[in-house]
Amino acid sequence: MPLPDLDDLIAEVDRTCATAHTATGQEQPDWLALLTTAAHLSGRLQALADDLVEDYVEHCRMHGVSWADIGSALGVTRQAAQQRFHAPHKRYSQEDFTEELRTAMTHVKRAAVQHRNNYIGTEHLLYGLTAQENSATRLLAAAGAPRATVHDAVASLLSTGASQAAERIAWTPYSRKAIAIAEEAAERAGAPLIGCDHLLLGLAAIGRGTAMAVLCESGINPSALQEAVVSA
Numbered sequence: 001m002p003l004p005d006l007d008d009l010i011a012e013v014d015r016t017c018a019t020a021h022t023a024t025g026q027e028q029p030d031w032l033a034l035l036t037t038a039a040h041l042s043g044r045l046q047a048l049a050d051d052l053v054e055d056y057v058e059h060c061r062m063h064g065v066s067w068a069d070i071g072s073a074l075g076v077t078r079q080a081a082q083q084r085f086h087a088p089h090k091r092y093s094q095e096d097f098t099e100e101l102r103t104a105m106t107h108v109k110r111a112a113v114q115h116r117n118n119y120i121g122t123e124h125l126l127y128g129l130t131a132q133e134n135s136a137t138r139l140l141a142a143a144g145a146p147r148a149t150v151h152d153a154v155a156s157l158l159s160t161g162a163s164q165a166a167e168r169i170a171w172t173p174y175s176r177k178a179i180a181i182a183e184e185a186a187e188r189a190g191a192p193l194i195g196c197d198h199l200l201l202g203l204a205a206i207g208r209g210t211a212m213a214v215l216c217e218s219g220i221n222p223s224a225l226q227e228a229v230v231s232a
Contacts, residue, residue, distance in 0.1 A: 004045075013038045051173040055119065057085045058170045089176055096183075098195040100134040107131035112169055116161040120171045122178060122203055122211035126154045129196050129203075136196035143225055145218040154214045174209040178202035201225055 014020070017037040020029045053074070060070050071081035094102050108128030112120050129136040130151035137147035171179070179194070181202035186194045203211045204222040215221070 009041065013041060016041075054085060055170070055172050057081075058089070059118065061085075062170050090180070092179060092183075092194075096194055098135075098193045100196050101194060101199065104128040104131060104134060104136075104196055104199075109169070111158060115158050117159075118161060118169060120169050120175055122172070122174050122206070122209035123154055123157055123214070125175055125178060125199060126203060126211035126214060127151065127158065129200055130154065134196040136200035139197050139200055139225055140218075140220065143220050143227070145215070145220050150214060150218050150220075153217065154211065157210055157214065174206055177206055178211075181205045 013034055017030075017034050020031075020033045020037070057070055066078075067082050067086075068078040070085075071078040074081055076084075094105075097105065105128060108120060108124045111124050111127045112118075117124070130140070130147050133147065137150075140147060140150055178199060179202060182194050182198040185198040185201045186192075189198070191198070201222075203209070204215060204220070204225050206212060207222070
């Protein structure tokens, strides 16, 4: 995959800066506004790069790689690697999920294994959530997206990896954020367990990732899902 070209990024800043060219009669663009937009775009790219590295650090730790070796791979000391990545991620068990979500999670894991993926991304989560009828698919239907349409769309995007998936598969940063948001949604609703509908809301709330792209193509956005929740 080619990296973004600098000229393309500059063009993106020029295109998306809302105030750089709006003043009437100005001879020069608002360079400070352009700088602010460029800094925001740079921050998003850096956050994306950090999430990429964090994902593989998580895999290394799951499979017994030492902090010294991780630091060596990153070109930093063992201590620096630990300080940056040592904060543990919360682990969820089947007892945290409703019966519907437990069933969905079997489809999630099966999709990753069958496609030889060594990670669980937002696409796997959405695939599992739409594998059969549940509280998430009812929300989708209420928001105007049939289950089968969303499921087929995300299934077409599952790519086959280069090697057999490991028994222990780490969730990507976006997937971990989705389940954390889902837990918060369940708590706000007074639900004792995390349900399929909560995880769907979590995927939508992130606003990024393959699952969100599929939802957007299906005409679904976080507002539409929240409206469906209120209607339900």
